[in-house]
Amino acid sequence: MPLVRLMRRPFFWILALAIAVFALAPVFGNNVALREALILDAVYITLASNLNLMLGYAGYINFGSIVFFGLGGYTCVWLVNSYHWPLGASLLVAGVCVSVLALIFGLGILRLRGAFFALATVGIVEAVQAFAENFTPWGGSSGIYLSGDIFTPLGGPARALWVIYFMMVAVMGLSLYLSYAIKSSKFGLGLLAIGQNEDAAAILGVPTPLYKALVYSASAFLPAIAGGLYFFKSAFIQPSDAFDLTLSTEALVVAMLGGQGTVAGVAIGAFLYEELRGYLLTSSMFANFQLFVSGALLLLIVLFFPGGLMGFIYRHFPRTQKVLE
Amino acid sequence: MLGVLASIIDGVLVGLVYGLAAMGLTLIWGVMDVINLTHGTMIVAGMFGLYGLASAVGAPPYLALPPVLIGGFLAGVLLYWVAVHRMVGRPPLMSLLSTFSINLMLIGLGTSIWGTALFNVEVALPGFSLGRYTFPGAHILAAVLAALIAASLYLFLQRSRLGKAVRAVANNREAAELVGIPTTRVLAITVGCGVAIAGVAGMLIGTLFPFTILSGDSYQLKSFVVTALGGFGNPVGALFAGIALGVLEGAVTPFVPVSWTLVIEFALFVLVLVVFPGGIFAARRGAL
Amino acid sequence: MSVLLDLREVSKRFGGLQAVRNLSFDVRQGEILGLIGPNGAGKSTLFNLINGVFAPDHGRIIFDGIDITGERPYRVARYGLARTHQIVQPLTNLTVLDNCTVGACFGRKNLPLARAHEAAREAIAIAGLENRAAMLALNLTIAEKKRLELARALAAQPKLLLLDEVLSGLNPTEVEHMIGVVRRIRERGVTILIIEHLMQAIMGLSDRIVVLNFGQKLAEGLPAEVARHPQVIEAYLGDPKLAAELQGAG
Ligand SMILES: Nc1ncnc2c1ncn2[C@@H]1O[C@H](COP(=O)(O)OP(=O)(O)OP(=O)(O)O)[C@@H](O)[C@H]1O
Ligand SMILES: [Mg+2]
Numbered sequence: 001m002p003l004v005r006l007m008r009r010p011f012f013w014i015l016a017l018a019i020a021v022f023a024l025a026p027v028f029g030n031n032v033a034l035r036e037a038l039i040l041d042a043v044y045i046t047l048a049s050n051l052n053l054m055l056g057y058a059g060y061i062n063f064g065s066i067v068f069f070g071l072g073g074y075t076c077v078w079l080v081n082s083y084h085w086p087l088g089a090s091l092l093v094a095g096v097c098v099s100v101l102a103l104i105f106g107l108g109i110l111r112l113r114g115a116f117f118a119l120a121t122v123g124i125v126e127a128v129q130a131f132a133e134n135f136t137p138w139g140g141s142s143g144i145y146l147s148g149d150i151f152t153p154l155g156g157p158a159r160a161l162w163v164i165y166f167m168m169v170a171v172m173g174l175s176l177y178l179s180y181a182i183k184s185s186k187f188g189l190g191l192l193a194i195g196q197n198e199d200a201a202a203i204l205g206v207p208t209p210l211y212k213a214l215v216y217s218a219s220a221f222l223p224a225i226a227g228g229l230y231f232f233k234s235a236f237i238q239p240s241d242a243f244d245l246t247l248s249t250e251a252l253v254v255a256m257l258g259g260q261g262t263v264a265g266v267a268i269g270a271f272l273y274e275e276l277r278g279y280l281l282t283s284s285m286f287a288n289f290q291l292f293v294s295g296a297l298l299l300l301i302v303l304f305f306p307g308g309l310m311g312f313i314y315r316h317f318p319r320t321q322k323v324l325e
Numbered sequence: 326m327l328g329v330l331a332s333i334i335d336g337v338l339v340g341l342v343y344g345l346a347a348m349g350l351t352l353i354w355g356v357m358d359v360i361n362l363t364h365g366t367m368i369v370a371g372m373f374g375l376y377g378l379a380s381a382v383g384a385p386p387y388l389a390l391p392p393v394l395i396g397g398f399l400a401g402v403l404l405y406w407v408a409v410h411r412m413v414g415r416p417p418l419m420s421l422l423s424t425f426s427i428n429l430m431l432i433g434l435g436t437s438i439w440g441t442a443l444f445n446v447e448v449a450l451p452g453f454s455l456g457r458y459t460f461p462g463a464h465i466l467a468a469v470l471a472a473l474i475a476a477s478l479y480l481f482l483q484r485s486r487l488g489k490a491v492r493a494v495a496n497n498r499e500a501a502e503l504v505g506i507p508t509t510r511v512l513a514i515t516v517g518c519g520v521a522i523a524g525v526a527g528m529l530i531g532t533l534f535p536f537t538i539l540s541g542d543s544y545q546l547k548s549f550v551v552t553a554l555g556g557f558g559n560p561v562g563a564l565f566a567g568i569a570l571g572v573l574e575g576a577v578t579p580f581v582p583v584s585w586t587l588v589i590e591f592a593l594f595v596l597v598l599v600v601f602p603g604g605i606f607a608a609r610r611g612a613l
Numbered sequence: 614m615s616v617l618l619d620l621r622e623v624s625k626r627f628g629g630l631q632a633v634r635n636l637s638f639d640v641r642q643g644e645i646l647g648l649i650g651p652n653g654a655g656k657s658t659l660f661n662l663i664n665g666v667f668a669p670d671h672g673r674i675i676f677d678g679i680d681i682t683g684e685r686p687y688r689v690a691r692y693g694l695a696r697t698h699q700i701v702q703p704l705t706n707l708t709v710l711d712n713c714t715v716g717a718c719f720g721r722k723n724l725p726l727a728r729a730h731e732a733a734r735e736a737i738a739i740a741g742l743e744n745r746a747a748m749l750a751l752n753l754t755i756a757e758k759k760r761l762e763l764a765r766a767l768a769a770q771p772k773l774l775l776l777d778e779v780l781s782g783l784n785p786t787e788v789e790h791m792i793g794v795v796r797r798i799r800e801r802g803v804t805i806l807i808i809e810h811l812m813q814a815i816m817g818l819s820d821r822i823v824v825l826n827f828g829q830k831l832a833e834g835l836p837a838e839v840a841r842h843p844q845v846i847e848a849y850l851g852d853p854k855l856a857a858e859l860q861g862a863g
Contacts, residue, residue, distance in 0.1 A: 059418070061418055061421060061422070063425075108595070108599070109595055111599050112595065112598050112599065114417055114418060115360050115417055115418065115421050116598050118418070118421055119360075119549055119594070120591070120594070120595050120598075122546075122591075123546075123588070123591030123592070123594065123595060126587050126588055126591055127588040127591060127592070130584045130585055130587070130588045133584055134582070134584065134585075249429065252422075256422070289433055289434075289437060290433065291429050291430075291432055291433030291436070292429070292430045292433030292434055292437070293433070294426075294429055294433070295426045295427065295428070295429025295430035295431075295432075295433060296426070296430055297426075298422065298425070298426035298429065299407075299408065299423060299426035299427060299430070302412075302419060302422045302423045302426060303408075303411055303423065306419065
């Protein structure tokens, strides 16, 4: 659906406003602590929202969405470190490379249906991690350290962190708009049909293998860039951080919590989850039980609120469906 | 020549245990189309049961078998009521997510209690020598026990009243309900059996190799590979496919770094599924 | 009349069961061709072969001059072939309108979304589901789901429509209504191949009839000819009620 048509809907502007508030909130009073918290939210929203393209639209569970994030991180950090590429170009190349790779993987493993695909995605993480651990240009299992002067082109460390923050918020915003644009397009309708009943969709003419591979590839692009930014910011990357399955799992919890298949829900879910996690991390009793709490939360959602938060809101306030998508 | 033969024999011994583990997964899968993602963790639970009884209490290792079997059964029935019961008949992805979340909870608890340290249970049994090669006694006994348990499961499914009810439910749940089989109870018992088998297999693996709380992932993967090779919902196929995987692993291990074994097994899993969508020993309906 | 769909010695085996055996017949432009036969005769399997769910073991399927043997279902849909399912397959969590829009978007015309909405509304109107357009497909009654199947196939603006038992499970009023809908679709120039067990209905509706038994063609001809065909009566004698109906209808 063309942009102009999207802009006629109220949700477009609600989203724009929310993103603007998000971007500017830490600027007032130079609130660095808030900025650091929000940049993590932005990562969660980016991951969950792109995961949602697969999960909520096409109905495919991807347990390994973290590979996109990690591979993007590696590609970007490597280009910056070994070839002294500027950040912007490295990010873009990371995004494109990972998308192309996802397309190739996708054409292979998306021949597996339903649960088998979900199982295979775990394998992709294992394979990519094993590759990173054995690939010498990427420093093997000790990873890559960036030197301190990488922030100089961005105007020194203090300013660079702000630049990275705004870039991360931009990536988040693009993720949400990508979700929204796909949902309101013919492509999105085809995906939703696949998610409901893949055989029926194919019989209605939806080119299922192509669409699945395309959405898998699309769902890789922005997470790869987010990974690039994230690991550029930490100036360090190693396999166990880059391909940490907990982050994939959390993205899944976030998407389910907010309401799979909705654009706004994923953002709200990420926010709620981060709040909860922040609380758990600071309370001494729960600090060790993060995984347990994620699991319990997911179980409750799956058992009692399969539509997530948005499903709940839609059910009790049907009119919100027209405004929040 | 003798070396090859020895590694094949050892592969068969270990493979029998892998096959047993996979039977636990495939039983649940075949009867109710639920993929139990706690499978790996249940295997690990069996290992820790063994550790608790053998190392901490000092009992002979194989005495852990009955308590692990019973504990596994009870855990399975509980798992059924918490995570599976509401999912039967809903889209299969939902049961995948519900067992996945239970697994997260268990792993979260396990790591906060035991950390990720390596545990080892020493089994002192005389080995069997063939020329220069010695097969550890633990491997032989584990294989024999695995074969015995697999055979009893087979007999249970084929001969006993309850086993026949399980097969009837697997074939056609509505019809089974109509002829008066209490399907819900049968499903709960099936999950109980599946988890008990996973636990016992884990206990046996614990007598062979050291383990951590996170070892479950790789054994779960092996069960998936075995299930794909053996045909979904086909316990007998699983046993043979387990042997095949054990032999393959024995043959491949000397030549590839450890971090790649898992990847190779995954590649095998994907390949098998792409080429034979129903498993190689294709699941005839009601293969159970 | 020109031939739209041409089946040439098509066969399909499932394990030990020969579901369709050496079957040849053709569907002519603009006609309604009825396909009948006892349960398990291979009628639905034939539909699955035509629209690419299964590839036939032998034989060729020519649609509108194009060899579509073994093509994937979504390619077949693009050529202008749409179908309904004997066991309804609604996209449950989408609205009736969206269900039909999928059909229109990805069918023969490959319409953009906005135009597809119009086509979908038109199809919904023909199927008589106007007041259900905004409803989720899972909330429809079984009769409405059958009509949704039809509307969705129709929205694709196909050249040939395959209807698999759209009348079964409907009450007499609903059957009357559905027959009217099928007639109207034909009047719009769509060729129809229809499977049906209700003899009265199909004999009245079809221009010609093909009879299948054990995957083979038993008879082919005008409804009246087929109804008098001794082998057809024999095949149906396993079911005396149907045999009686057949005689009555002929
Ligand atoms: N996917 C399949 N795998 C195995 N056997 C199948 C499959 N589909 C159909 N069959 C078998 O092929 C035969 C023909 O089935 P089909 O559904 O084509 O019959 P039909 O003529 O449509 O019958 P009905 O009037 O009951 O709908 C049946 O014996 C059926 O069991
Ligand atoms: Mg049929």
